[in-house]
Amino acid sequence: MSTLDAATIKKQFPLLLREINGLPLVYLDSANSSQKPQSVIDSMTTFMEQSYAPINRSAYHLAAAATDAFEGAREKVQRFINARRAHEVVFTKNATEALNLVAYSWGRANLSSGDVVLLTHMEHHANIVPWQMLAQDKGIVLRWVPLTADGQLDLTTLPELLAGAKVFGFTAMSNVMGTITPVQQLCAAAHKAGAIAVVDACQYVPHNVTDVQAWGADFIAFSSHKMCGPSGIGVLWGREELLQAMPPFLGGGNMILDVRLDGFTCAELPAKFEAGTPPITEAVGLGAAIDFLTDLGMANVRQHEIEVASYAMRTLRERFGDDITLHGPTNVEVRGATFSLAFRGIHPHDLSQVLDQRNVCVRAGHHCAKPLMRELGVNATARASFYLYNDTADVDTLADALDSASDIFGS
Amino acid sequence: MPGLEDLYREIILDHHRTPRNRGELPPPAAHAVGHNPLCGDEIDVYLQVENDIVKDVKVGGQGCSISQSSASMMSQAIKGKKLPEVRALVRRFKGMMSIPDEDGNPIEPDPSVKLGDLEALQGVVKYPVRIKCATLSWNTLLEALAQS
């Protein structure tokens, strides 16, 4: 008996109940973006039907209530990741914007030519390119943590790599291989070397209990759309002292206390980093997603995914032996339920096309991690990622669909 | 598997399994590299043009069955052809892939241009994301032509 009853959970996701060509949908692309439960959909609809108003700028009752709803969502995020203060939670467009904010604002204020930023070979482009842009502008130097053969971070030379570094940016969970990294240990190592720790938690927060204080992180970034919430809103959490000392990112309305002809004064946190009209309805939806996840219990979600991941590794190995390669760790303690796979030499595009015939949705491509693809020696992989609404039956359907791919491309 | 026969015709799978004209050509042959940013696939087209005739063509790189077979059939179709014929074929092929001309107008099929085996890729149009796979080598060919 599984910790979570995926069948009951699935019923709360209207889209997952759809059938296409008489076959149920097997959605295995949640690492890309997750589906939305009815409660999230309803929260946004109800808010727009009954409570929508601009926030922060108006005295009328409706606007005050909308502001409360928006700030209520911030407090839900605060509790969900165990942040010390709600104003350490900055709403952004997505994780990408959150990471750009750190590189741009903190980076420009604190880094200069020759300074070292340490990243890893398994980063998403969102945690690479902003630093490369900074490297072009500021002449900072990028270093890279290599990987072990089973797709974990190779930490044997970490102290040398960190020596003199000012930033250590790393993912908490790989979006390609599912690898979970030792975040707490990495944050401690960063601090020991005098660097700040920037954690890309985009794949971690939707699947695990997150505690930024226990991690000892300085910044974390994640996106609502991967955790049952709507697209259009993401989160940057940062330690208060760091956020206070940083210059603003985007300029405009809401982020100022005063604007004169000769200059401006920034607003307090978090408004300082929230220029312009924010994603208001989306914040309400994110709040509802957090309620949904909290009701399930993130420890249960993690346990469920361990069970599904174990079943997937066992089943695929038993059925296909050496014909299938699952990139990443085999130990479920250090991996989530995201699998990049190579199957009988069939190109990922062809594989995902054939799987689609059975409504099995997997992503084919480089998953915005081209440096990692080069490391794995491939151009692309097919990725099956499981979430709280997937169960072992979905693994079986995937395996059956893989079999049918051999019928077409069989060698 | 029902539904996919249109896409994965036997002739496509054949070119995928045994691609024709694989390899490289040394300079001064023209060489262009095409990328499919969606999936990271790469294709190399080497083109040796003499007296406005494609004397030789080679294809390298990696890709899915659609991009590989399209490249393979393309190489067969253009070898020994005069450049105007090659350009007309590119146009005809893009028309079959529902790609508009430079002005955004649909390309009318020119019956004097024979597609031969390439006709088998017709089914790709029903799978819009795969059109990029089928046209990757053709766009790379245009780049190589621009160099020669």
Ligand SMILES: Cc1ncc(COP(=O)(O)O)c(C=O)c1O
């Ligand atoms: C590890 C990781 N980081 C960052 C991102 C970027 O997220 P978004 O596209 O929502 O900004 C993703 C999403 O694909 C991801 O998987």
